[in-house]
Amino acid sequence: MPTPILRKERLIPGKTSKLVLHAPEIAAKARPGHFVMLRMSPEGERIPLTIADTDASRGEITIVYLVLGKSTALLEALEAGDSILDVCGPLGRPTKIEKVGTVICVGGGTGIAAMHHIAKGHARAGNHVVAVIGAREKSLLLFEKELMGFVNELVVCTDDGSYGRKGLVTEPLKERLEAGGVGEVVAVGPVPMMAAVAEVTRPFGVATTVSLNPIMVDGIGMCGACRVSVGGKTKFACVDGPEFDGHQVDFPELRRRLAAFREQEAESYDRYRKEQPHGN
Amino acid sequence: MATEASAKKVAPRVEMPCQPPAERRHNFKEVALGYNGDMAATEASRCLQCKRPTCVRGCPVEVPIRDFIREVAAGNVERAYEIIRTANSLPAVCGRVCPQENQCEGKCILKAKGEAIAIGRLERFVADTHLAACAAAPDSCPSETSETQAKGRVACIGSGPASLTCAGICAAAGLEVDVYEALHESGGVLVYGIPAFRLPKDVVAAEIAGLRELGVRFHLNHVGGRTVDVADLRKDHDAVFIGVGAGLPIFLGVPGENLVGVFSANEYLTRINLGRGYDFPEHDTPPFPGRHVTVFGAGNVAMDAARTALRMGAESVHIVYRRTRAEMPARAEEIEHAAEEGVEFALLSAPLRFNGDEQLRLTSVTLQKMELGEPDASGRRRPVPVEGAVEDLETDLAIVALGTRSNPILLDATPDLARTERGYIEADPETGETSIPNVFAGGDIVTGAATVILAMGAGRKAAQEIVRRLGGK
Ligand SMILES: Cc1cc2nc3c(=O)[nH]c(=O)nc-3n(C[C@H](O)[C@H](O)[C@H](O)COP(=O)(O)OP(=O)(O)OC[C@H]3O[C@@H](n4cnc5c(N)ncnc54)[C@H](O)[C@@H]3O)c2cc1C
Ligand SMILES: Cc1cc2nc3c(=O)[nH]c(=O)nc-3n(C[C@H](O)[C@H](O)[C@H](O)COP(=O)(O)OP(=O)(O)OC[C@H]3O[C@@H](n4cnc5c(N)ncnc54)[C@H](O)[C@@H]3O)c2cc1C
Ligand code: SF4
Ligand code: FES
Numbered sequence: 001m002p003t004p005i006l007r008k009e010r011l012i013p014g015k016t017s018k019l020v021l022h023a024p025e026i027a028a029k030a031r032p033g034h035f036v037m038l039r040m041s042p043e044g045e046r047i048p049l050t051i052a053d054t055d056a057s058r059g060e061i062t063i064v065y066l067v068l069g070k071s072t073a074l075l076e077a078l079e080a081g082d083s084i085l086d087v088c089g090p091l092g093r094p095t096k097i098e099k100v101g102t103v104i105c106v107g108g109g110t111g112i113a114a115m116h117h118i119a120k121g122h123a124r125a126g127n128h129v130v131a132v133i134g135a136r137e138k139s140l141l142l143f144e145k146e147l148m149g150f151v152n153e154l155v156v157c158t159d160d161g162s163y164g165r166k167g168l169v170t171e172p173l174k175e176r177l178e179a180g181g182v183g184e185v186v187a188v189g190p191v192p193m194m195a196a197v198a199e200v201t202r203p204f205g206v207a208t209t210v211s212l213n214p215i216m217v218d219g220i221g222m223c224g225a226c227r228v229s230v231g232g233k234t235k236f237a238c239v240d241g242p243e244f245d246g247h248q249v250d251f252p253e254l255r256r257r258l259a260a261f262r263e264q265e266a267e268s269y270d271r272y273r274k275e276q277p278h279g280n
Numbered sequence: 281m282a283t284e285a286s287a288k289k290v291a292p293r294v295e296m297p298c299q300p301p302a303e304r305r306h307n308f309k310e311v312a313l314g315y316n317g318d319m320a321a322t323e324a325s326r327c328l329q330c331k332r333p334t335c336v337r338g339c340p341v342e343v344p345i346r347d348f349i350r351e352v353a354a355g356n357v358e359r360a361y362e363i364i365r366t367a368n369s370l371p372a373v374c375g376r377v378c379p380q381e382n383q384c385e386g387k388c389i390l391k392a393k394g395e396a397i398a399i400g401r402l403e404r405f406v407a408d409t410h411l412a413a414c415a416a417a418p419d420s421c422p423s424e425t426s427e428t429q430a431k432g433r434v435a436c437i438g439s440g441p442a443s444l445t446c447a448g449i450c451a452a453a454g455l456e457v458d459v460y461e462a463l464h465e466s467g468g469v470l471v472y473g474i475p476a477f478r479l480p481k482d483v484v485a486a487e488i489a490g491l492r493e494l495g496v497r498f499h500l501n502h503v504g505g506r507t508v509d510v511a512d513l514r515k516d517h518d519a520v521f522i523g524v525g526a527g528l529p530i531f532l533g534v535p536g537e538n539l540v541g542v543f544s545a546n547e548y549l550t551r552i553n554l555g556r557g558y559d560f561p562e563h564d565t566p567p568f569p570g571r572h573v574t575v576f577g578a579g580n581v582a583m584d585a586a587r588t589a590l591r592m593g594a595e596s597v598h599i600v601y602r603r604t605r606a607e608m609p610a611r612a613e614e615i616e617h618a619a620e621e622g623v624e625f626a627l628l629s630a631p632l633r634f635n636g637d638e639q640l641r642l643t644s645v646t647l648q649k650m651e652l653g654e655p656d657a658s659g660r661r662r663p664v665p666v667e668g669a670v671e672d673l674e675t676d677l678a679i680v681a682l683g684t685r686s687n688p689i690l691l692d693a694t695p696d697l698a699r700t701e702r703g704y705i706e707a708d709p710e711t712g713e714t715s716i717p718n719v720f721a722g723g724d725i726v727t728g729a730a731t732v733i734l735a736m737g738a739g740r741k742a743a744q745e746i747v748r749r750l751g752g753k
Contacts, residue, residue: 025507037501039464045555045564046464070564086464088501217555217565220462220503221687222527223547229538234531239688253538256640260540264566271561 002083006060011142016066016110017076018052024059026051026089032121033095033211033243036063037219039086040074047071048216048238050114051090064113064142070268091219092242095209097121100183102128104176105151106169106197108189109135112142114211115188123150127183131155132172134193138163169193170200177204184209187246191255198246208246212237214257229253290394294323296401301620305590308476308558311617312376317355320405324353327397330389335399338387340737343367345384345399352402361410364403369448369491370441370736372411372483373470375404378733379611411486430454430752432518437504437690440468441732442523442723444491445739446746451494453747458517460502465554468525470732472554473546473581475588478614481553505693510719519718519746522705523739526724527687531680532576536634541642543568545577545585545681552588570677573597574645576631577681578608583615585679586623597623598673602630602650602663628652628663632670634678644672684729704728712742720746 007020030051037046053062103122107115123129134157135141155172156164185208187197194210201208217223221239231248297313333346351360364371380400388396430453436443439461447457467484529544551557555565573589578601586597629647649669652661686703698706698715705721712720722738
């Protein structure tokens, strides 16, 4: 069903935008951790994006995406007032949110948006929420303002030191863990970041949840494209996840599987860019 | 009845023209080309018009086979269509994919004498002729009208053959019908699984368009148990039919199964059929290229995957199966077609592990040679490993076609729905009703992976009960 875009905010021009969609049926059911499958054109691919926020009373859901290839470029070409051809969801298992005391939510890049919805859930459940967010440089940082609205502590890192602390998110994370009293760590972001977070928390024995982003085709458990190895067992991220115990995930396998279609994706994107009058 | 058969000398069956193997292994156009009017009339006139036709007993939805064949022989194709439609709402589909040799044709009296009547091919001819006439002059094809006074609303979850049949019968009886489908196209396995060279997508689309004309509303991208719950649907519908199929793919459980290059048949076929991967990059869903392809399993799904891989440009395609050709569960015609096209059979072989390179990309599969041992409980001789007989087969694309289990999404969201030991929905064999009143289920989600016609039969049974409860006949 075509789903209207109510608002569009260019967070990082040409790279990352936030869209607010009118999807009352999905908004009514969506919980933190859920995602949707979208298709932009009749010839298009179904791709998964996390539901970054919802407003059930207004029938709205929010998505935030990073332009990586053709499908996300097609999405970026849409404006408020346009419609997305198909939006299917909510899918996946909602985040397990329990009262555990202090929760550190680590977000990297576009993952900050998804992390933000989970952090909000933890704050609502009465947890003390520490947000640690990172980006390559200041202009690529997302959702700082939104997070400030409800988290108890906020730590910002940039790789180049252009804003906040210089360095990776794992450093303040380690310091905070050393201070003790942490009940859970949640990490959403690029695969290497989530893998690094899991290694930092492992010696502390703190429960660590990661939100995995394998390639998906249907998103409803029928194809097995999204399978990941967790604790030596095969899991389907779309129905068993996408959140898993970070200490059990086979990250190298996930990285290889994400690269399975690299050549075709590049071919698709190159063709698309050549067809654009202005190029981008 | 034997006398009916011996009365005449049996003429040979009219062959179905096909695209030549060397040509068709490079395209997705339909393999079997269908009868023309003369061929159909000649084949139909072989029918003995038995007083007590045995063929019908082999048909799960009891198409009045003898009667429609009589009309074909007389050249009344539109009348033949009406007769078929009294029992079967997707005849163009069934004429192509039903395992006729085990069903109607398997029970035809002429089978013993020579060759059974080509009932499936005649059914396909009748449906295709009707659909072509409708496409040429839409006004001349009125949609069915209701003779009953049923009143109410019905929701069908899923849009495979089970739900489509249920929806069609309910709508024809005057009920308002909503179909909720998780994917962006309706048709179930008919669109995402069975490839176009066996079942062209426009044939499925035409039969679905017929349902739209009857007033059936399709809600695509709606997941039962997620976007809409059974409990919600029961509030504004008088009856709910669940036909969500059995989609969760089974893997082999051998090492190396998550290497890049190992796919479930569902994923491989969905990328190519639903995503139109055969038309990449005009369509965006990428297919996975394979030069040396291995397919594990020997049912229809395996044959479809193997033949698809050939068409996608593979240099070699092997079906790996632990028994022999005689035990393969696929339709005989599909096995023959696959062999003609160049699919090779690695029989009495079972995978031990998949091997990959340092990029974790699949390079080969290690196979254990088998031999047939003593018969097991099912009476089939059990394959047993031949000690020490192990070999590697080069492969960069492995497709696992071992079957499916029930998909958990809707079931987990509907805890009060009773299930069988095997995890399928429990339904009354007579009515299809589940443990929740006025909630019915049928098709693969009740039986486990089966056939199009059995799914349709289940949809029909439930629809008849729903129509009866809502005041119709
Ligand atoms: C549960 C889940 C939630 C996600 N949430 C977000 C989100 O909130 N914001 C966001 O920017 N991204 C998110 N992603 C990743 C997003 O789906 C991909 O970036 C997107 O599919 C890329 O499509 P493309 O055609 O633009 O790029 P492509 O050129 O097709 O691919 C670029 C890269 O994206 C990944 N990718 C490609 N196809 C898929 C696919 N079908 N499914 C998943 N990954 C794929 C691969 O790593 C690939 O290398 C999520 C992924 C998952 C599984
Ligand atoms: C590759 C392949 C080849 C086959 N070849 C043959 C053949 O030649 N002859 C034959 O008779 N049979 C064949 N079969 C088997 C046959 O297709 C199935 O038995 C039949 O389609 C089952 O019908 P169904 O209506 O129960 O389910 P399906 O056809 O599986 O349809 C179920 C539908 O429900 C949707 N769905 C699932 N979950 C949900 C949900 N929670 N909410 C909403 N929608 C949902 C699915 O997306 C799907 O569209 C083949 C199967 C495959 C996979
Ligand atoms: S199809 Fe075969 S069994 Fe059926 S009526 Fe004709 S001859 Fe008799
Ligand atoms: S995306 Fe198909 S099973 Fe998860």
